[in-house]
Amino acid sequence: MLRTLLTFTLLSGILLASTNYTVRLAVFKNTQKLNKVLESYPPALRETVKTYKKGHLTYAYTLPTADKTTLKTLLPAYRKVFSDAYIQPTRLK
Numbered sequence: 001m002l003r004t005l006l007t008f009t010l011l012s013g014i015l016l017a018s019t020n021y022t023v024r025l026a027v028f029k030n031t032q033k034l035n036k037v038l039e040s041y042p043p044a045l046r047e048t049v050k051t052y053k054k055g056h057l058t059y060a061y062t063l064p065t066a067d068k069t070t071l072k073t074l075l076p077a078y079r080k081v082f083s084d085a086y087i088q089p090t091r092l093k
Contacts, residue, residue: 049062
């Protein structure tokens with residue numbers, strides 16, 4: 001029983017340690033329009049934004065980080081362009 005509990009605790013810690021966070025900014029059908037909107041960010045902030053296309057939609061998000069506090073600090077700046085931006089957990093793969 002103790003061995004099972006320790007194994008579970010260890011595995012839980014490993015999974016929690018690999019949790020990163022990102023700010024989900026927007027989803028657009030028109031990639032060109034998204035890129036034009038992203039140009040309104042200052043260059044330093046723009047460098048933290050990545051996009052990926054899935055099907056006919058393009059997703060904008062920030063680089064993943066384990067430092068959720070920094071994302072909370074930057075969230076108001078991201079929300080100046082995308083008012084509904086939010087922090088979400090992501091897993092390292």
